[in-house]
Amino acid sequence: MNHFLSRNSVDELKPLLEKARQIKQNPFEHATLGKNKTMVLLFFNPSLRTRLSTQKAALNLGMNVIPLNVSQAWGVEFEDGTIMNFDKAEHIKEAAAVISQYADIIGIRTFSGLKSKEQDYGEIVLSQFVKYATVPIINLESATVHPLQSMTDLFTIEEYKRKTRPKVVLTWTPHPRALPQAVSNSFVEWIKKTDYELVITHPKGYELSPQFSKDCTVEYEQGKALEEADFVYAKNWSSFSEYGKIISKEENWMITAQKMALTNDAYFMHCLPIRRNVVVEDAVLDGPNSIVIQQAKNREIIAQTVLSELLKNKSKF
Amino acid sequence: MNHFLSRNSVDELKPLLEKARQIKQNPFEHATLGKNKTMVLLFFNPSLRTRLSTQKAALNLGMNVIPLNVSQAWGVEFEDGTIMNFDKAEHIKEAAAVISQYADIIGIRTFSGLKSKEQDYGEIVLSQFVKYATVPIINLESATVHPLQSMTDLFTIEEYKRKTRPKVVLTWTPHPRALPQAVSNSFVEWIKKTDYELVITHPKGYELSPQFSKDCTVEYEQGKALEEADFVYAKNWSSFSEYGKIISKEENWMITAQKMALTNDAYFMHCLPIRRNVVVEDAVLDGPNSIVIQQAKNREIIAQTVLSELLKNKSKF
Amino acid sequence: MNHFLSRNSVDELKPLLEKARQIKQNPFEHATLGKNKTMVLLFFNPSLRTRLSTQKAALNLGMNVIPLNVSQAWGVEFEDGTIMNFDKAEHIKEAAAVISQYADIIGIRTFSGLKSKEQDYGEIVLSQFVKYATVPIINLESATVHPLQSMTDLFTIEEYKRKTRPKVVLTWTPHPRALPQAVSNSFVEWIKKTDYELVITHPKGYELSPQFSKDCTVEYEQGKALEEADFVYAKNWSSFSEYGKIISKEENWMITAQKMALTNDAYFMHCLPIRRNVVVEDAVLDGPNSIVIQQAKNREIIAQTVLSELLKNKSKF
Numbered sequence: 001m002n003h004f005l006s007r008n009s010v011d012e013l014k015p016l017l018e019k020a021r022q023i024k025q026n027p028f029e030h031a032t033l034g035k036n037k038t039m040v041l042l043f044f045n046p047s048l049r050t051r052l053s054t055q056k057a058a059l060n061l062g063m064n065v066i067p068l069n070v071s072q073a074w075g076v077e078f079e080d081g082t083i084m085n086f087d088k089a090e091h092i093k094e095a096a097a098v099i100s101q102y103a104d105i106i107g108i109r110t111f112s113g114l115k116s117k118e119q120d121y122g123e124i125v126l127s128q129f130v131k132y133a134t135v136p137i138i139n140l141e142s143a144t145v146h147p148l149q150s151m152t153d154l155f156t157i158e159e160y161k162r163k164t165r166p167k168v169v170l171t172w173t174p175h176p177r178a179l180p181q182a183v184s185n186s187f188v189e190w191i192k193k194t195d196y197e198l199v200i201t202h203p204k205g206y207e208l209s210p211q212f213s214k215d216c217t218v219e220y221e222q223g224k225a226l227e228e229a230d231f232v233y234a235k236n237w238s239s240f241s242e243y244g245k246i247i248s249k250e251e252n253w254m255i256t257a258q259k260m261a262l263t264n265d266a267y268f269m270h271c272l273p274i275r276r277n278v279v280v281e282d283a284v285l286d287g288p289n290s291i292v293i294q295q296a297k298n299r300e301i302i303a304q305t306v307l308s309e310l311l312k313n314k315s316k317f
Numbered sequence: 318m319n320h321f322l323s324r325n326s327v328d329e330l331k332p333l334l335e336k337a338r339q340i341k342q343n344p345f346e347h348a349t350l351g352k353n354k355t356m357v358l359l360f361f362n363p364s365l366r367t368r369l370s371t372q373k374a375a376l377n378l379g380m381n382v383i384p385l386n387v388s389q390a391w392g393v394e395f396e397d398g399t400i401m402n403f404d405k406a407e408h409i410k411e412a413a414a415v416i417s418q419y420a421d422i423i424g425i426r427t428f429s430g431l432k433s434k435e436q437d438y439g440e441i442v443l444s445q446f447v448k449y450a451t452v453p454i455i456n457l458e459s460a461t462v463h464p465l466q467s468m469t470d471l472f473t474i475e476e477y478k479r480k481t482r483p484k485v486v487l488t489w490t491p492h493p494r495a496l497p498q499a500v501s502n503s504f505v506e507w508i509k510k511t512d513y514e515l516v517i518t519h520p521k522g523y524e525l526s527p528q529f530s531k532d533c534t535v536e537y538e539q540g541k542a543l544e545e546a547d548f549v550y551a552k553n554w555s556s557f558s559e560y561g562k563i564i565s566k567e568e569n570w571m572i573t574a575q576k577m578a579l580t581n582d583a584y585f586m587h588c589l590p591i592r593r594n595v596v597v598e599d600a601v602l603d604g605p606n607s608i609v610i611q612q613a614k615n616r617e618i619i620a621q622t623v624l625s626e627l628l629k630n631k632s633k634f
Numbered sequence: 635m636n637h638f639l640s641r642n643s644v645d646e647l648k649p650l651l652e653k654a655r656q657i658k659q660n661p662f663e664h665a666t667l668g669k670n671k672t673m674v675l676l677f678f679n680p681s682l683r684t685r686l687s688t689q690k691a692a693l694n695l696g697m698n699v700i701p702l703n704v705s706q707a708w709g710v711e712f713e714d715g716t717i718m719n720f721d722k723a724e725h726i727k728e729a730a731a732v733i734s735q736y737a738d739i740i741g742i743r744t745f746s747g748l749k750s751k752e753q754d755y756g757e758i759v760l761s762q763f764v765k766y767a768t769v770p771i772i773n774l775e776s777a778t779v780h781p782l783q784s785m786t787d788l789f790t791i792e793e794y795k796r797k798t799r800p801k802v803v804l805t806w807t808p809h810p811r812a813l814p815q816a817v818s819n820s821f822v823e824w825i826k827k828t829d830y831e832l833v834i835t836h837p838k839g840y841e842l843s844p845q846f847s848k849d850c851t852v853e854y855e856q857g858k859a860l861e862e863a864d865f866v867y868a869k870n871w872s873s874f875s876e877y878g879k880i881i882s883k884e885e886n887w888m889i890t891a892q893k894m895a896l897t898n899d900a901y902f903m904h905c906l907p908i909r910r911n912v913v914v915e916d917a918v919l920d921g922p923n924s925i926v927i928q929q930a931k932n933r934e935i936i937a938q939t940v941l942s943e944l945l946k947n948k949s950k951f
Binding site for chain 2: 028031046048049051052053055056059060176272273274275276277278282285286292293296297300
């Protein structure tokens with residue numbers, strides 16, 4: 001693993017999950033692996049969980065961490081050949097190369113703008129960093145995927161599953177603001193490579209990009225999708241076809257205790273932050289089958305697993 | 318001590334002050350006590366002294382520190398049962414539980430809004446964090462108290478006092494902006510439990526909340542209050558009865574060299590930042606009896622003392 | 635060396651450059667020199683390279699680093715005797731003294747306002763910090779000089795020079811915004827004390843302050859200046875005489891491959907960030923003689939060299 005950008009960065013998942021289990025049991029076992037190594041975290045957008053969990057993971061390995069809020073410091077130009085006489089003070093070529101001088105690993109957080117499908121799904125920011133940096137890059141959520149979250153979700157399902165091939169349902173939920181598709185795209189990308197039964201459910205018009213949902217089962221009736229589910233993964237996303245738009249509110253898609261009763265005593269999952277009584281009823285989120293906090297805890301474990309891999313392999317980079 | 322929220326968090330003060338004295342003599346004696354422990358500092362408001370001194374204290378103990386400016390990242394919902402379809406993205410239940418996954422101690426800084434007495438004196442932010450976090454909380458100044466400052470003030474008086482029962486005067490001073498009552502409330506709360514002679518002086522209308530000033534001597538004539546004082550603690554606060562208002566400017570309440578001449582060669586104290594020639598004359602602040610910088614230094618010592626206690630007791634938490 | 639403020643802070647440069655060479659070969663050799671030492675970095679202006687490279691340098695020495703964005707926290711009063719009843723909450727006397735309680739070294743970044751020549755060239759912010767702080771100060775770029783950058787530039791020339799007395803040309807270049815003279819002033823200040831041949835070239839009206847350019851060769855014809863150059867140092871600056879103004883755009887002063895052909899196969903240098911195809915053509919910046927990234931790398935080496943000196947000498951401070 002040279003970078004950690006998406007599911008494609010991981011060849012063999014099983015040994016990584018095994019490593020994660022060991023890290024969870026003994027997080028400080030390799031407390032000097034990252035000695036004299038520095039990770040720079042670049043936030044083009046605000047972040048809580050990712051920021052804290054990734055920092056904590058790095059500290060567990062003895063690394064130094066320098067977080068930077070990019071928006072406060074900088075306008076970065078991502079296009080080649082531009083005459084830079086307007087608002088952008090530095091080209092990604094210099095920015096990425098310079099940060100690589102001080103960092104052993106660079107983490108990048110950059111949301112989709114939800115304005116141009118081409119720009120978002122082109123992953124301009126992330127791919128330009130990968131092109132011009134000379135050190136490993138970790139994707140801390142990009143325009144279209146959130147691999148640290150998805151690998152965490154998978155690891156959490158592995159911890160809680162009560163049968164070899166659980167039924168996992170990704171359900172669209174209502175939300176007052178238009179949100180990226182990144183978490184959902186990424187969840188599908190990681191889960192569909194397992195032998196779980198995956199069902200995606202959402203109102204018509206909220207189809208995910210075929211790049212991710214190809215070959216997946218889509219069920220437009222939420223109640224039917226939830227039947228016999230072992231895990232319910234709730235998430236809102238905006239429309240892909242009418243790009244970035246809320247095309248219908250569908251408030252009746254909120255996850256309720258009544259709906260959870262249709263499942264096989266399913267666990268409730270969400271990446272957080274979550275809007276109570278919009279995405280999910282209090283009764284579900286506060287109930288015994290909600291494992292959202294355990295998911296959040298596992299963000300640290302997975303970040304540490306990925307960092308360990310990158311540090312180990314860095315000599316080959 | 319499970320949390321450090323106010324004077325009530327401390328059972329026996331004497332051993333803590335003794336510990337502080339030892340820490341001041343040898344700040345790096347327990348440089349590994351905080352090994353592999355992480356403190357997250359949440360700032361709902363800007364902070365200089367508290368931010369620096371608490372970080373330094375934690376570093377002296379070998380802890381990791383992750384400071385976060387909350388306002389940049391987040392809208393947190395503090396009410397139960399809300400339908401979160403407006404501006405708040407995360408409920409305190411999740412926020413506090415999630416941060417507890419990554420932090421061994423959480424420090425919280427949150428000012429009073431000075432708009433609603435009920436909200437401020439209900440200490441909603443702090444108390445909700447205490448309720449939903451699963452790790453110790455340190456109050457880095459809340460709506461109504463500032464215990465790290467007050468314990469520091471007390472420790473500083475102990476260092477400088479020239480007699481067993483010094484006369485300590487808390488005097489209101491002018492200020493161009495409406496300020497919280499937290500520092501003054503807290504000072505009174507800590508000092509009135511000692512055997513010092515405490516006198517509070519302020520213009521009529523600036524009475525502190527009886528919750529704090531009950532049983533205290535209040536003298537409305539500043540000159541009379543200052544007579545034979547050993548310590549003069551200056552501070553502005555806005556009205557409690559006409560909540561959060563500046564009800565009179567009273568510029569003649571500024572502390573001057575002439576007024577200090579009424580005292581028993583008193584030391585001048587203030588929590589800083591301080592407005593020169595508004596709160597106090599240059600001549601007093603630059604004079605030999607000003608101990609404001611020594612107070613600031615002691616902020617680190619007291620923070621380290623409190624952190625040591627919380628780290629020591631954490632196994633029982 | 636008690637502070638690192640400008641070229642004048644350094645008595646003997648040679649041993650420092652030798653030390654820098656050793657640090658570059660083995661950056662972690664003195665990884666405990668800064669143990670239990672804390673550096674506070676105060677940014678009155680945003681910063682990328684300086685922030686990252688100085689932090690990394692300090693971490694290499696085992697120091698703790700606390701960066702602070704001043705603008706978010708504070709209004710600092712720099713004038714004496716003021717009645718502070720307006721927007722400034724703290725006087726530099728208290729601010730500098732208080733930070734000195736928690737910091738072993740203070741780094742300060744403060745740009746010129748480009749409004750008042752007297753204020754900028756008086757270096758009010760930096761000199762007041764030096765006056766009232768009780769620990770060493772490092773200049774992370776001030777209103778008129780940028781010594782960490784200039785010492786880095788000199789060190790980089792030493793690494794790349796192909797003859798004992800290279801010809802070094804500082805050339806003004808176009809830029810859409812009015813920029814400070816600090817980098818150019820400082821470059822001249824450091825280079826003119828070497829035995830290099832230094833030529834400054836710029837359009838008429840862009841003369842640097844005589845305080846820095848006195849005794850230097852100025853050539854108003856860029857092409858002529860570039861002839862036989864071994865190093866071309868490009869930089870924009872605003873007018874000193876018509877203070878802070880862009881008095882002419884002179885877009886034909888951009889550095890091009892054609893112009894570089896006039897030189898003695900010169901290396902291209904710039905402090906970054908750099909505006910492509912405004913300051914310099916892509917062809918030059920992407921060519922084999924561009925050493926801007928190596929310069930950026932050396933920022934860390936020089937910061938570490940300076941920190942090592944300050945830590946070593948601190949007992950004498």
